[in-house]
Amino acid sequence: xxxxxxxxxxxxxxxxxxxxxxxxxxxxxxxxxxxxxxxxxxxxxxxxxxxxxxxxxxxxxxxxxxxxxxxxxxxxxxxxxxxxxxxxxxxxxxxxxxxxxxxxxxxxxxxxxxxxxxxxxxxxxxxxxxxxxxxxxxxxxxxxxxxxxxxxxxxxxxx
Numbered sequence: 001x002x003x004x005x006x007x008x009x010x011x012x013x014x015x016x017x018x019x020x021x022x023x024x025x026x027x028x029x030x031x032x033x034x035x036x037x038x039x040x041x042x043x044x045x046x047x048x049x050x051x052x053x054x055x056x057x058x059x060x061x062x063x064x065x066x067x068x069x070x071x072x073x074x075x076x077x078x079x080x081x082x083x084x085x086x087x088x089x090x091x092x093x094x095x096x097x098x099x100x101x102x103x104x105x106x107x108x109x110x111x112x113x114x115x116x117x118x119x120x121x122x123x124x125x126x127x128x129x130x131x132x133x134x135x136x137x138x139x140x141x142x143x144x145x146x147x148x149x150x151x152x153x154x155x156x157x158x159x
Contacts, residue, residue: 010040010118011111013047018133020107020125026095029086030061030118035069036083040118042069045111052085052106052122054096059085061120064108085120095124103127 016022032040039045050064061083098104103126110121128136 005115008113009110010043010113011045011047013050013107013109015048016107016109016123016125018128018136020105020123020127021132022109022123022125023098023104024124025109026087026091026122026124027114028059028120028122030120031084031086032118036066037118039066039069040111040113047108047111050108052095052108053082054092054099054106057089057092057096059087059092059095059106061085061108061122064111064120085122098124 044067046065048065051062053060053062063080064083065080095106099106105125105127106122107125108120109123112119112121
């Protein structure tokens with residue numbers, strides 16, 4: 001079998017970009033069991049409630065849902081168990097000091113395979129206020145409307 005290359009997206013946390021200001025991102029490896037990898041290869045995972053916690057100079061990914069592997073037996077994994085993240089000590093220490101500040105948290109953004117290895121992109125984030133969320137939605141809506149007007153004008157020119 002040929003070795004995998006490139007990046008294959010498994011799951012994305014779009015809600016995180018809506019709920020938080022993303023300050024910094026990091027790519028981390030994951031410590032997984034065999035059935036978890038097989039379940040991920042089927043493209044099944046959810047990052048919605050996930051968060052990262054740092055305990056004793058180790059980073060742990062909590063509440064990420066990787067469903068049980070359907071052909072798994074007694075070796076199957078627990079769907080929401082905490083999983084260890086593989087990061088450099090300096091990065092972990094930097095994140096630990098930043099999360100001590102008020103309002104900062106670490107959230108997973110994307111789960112993917114990179115050259116056959118499971119990776120997760122985590123972000124140091126600061127929670128948005130309700131009015132910030134409304135402002136973001138308004139800007140997104142304005143961008144859509146201007147794009148529609150521009151594309152309609154281009155269609156009229158071609159005709």
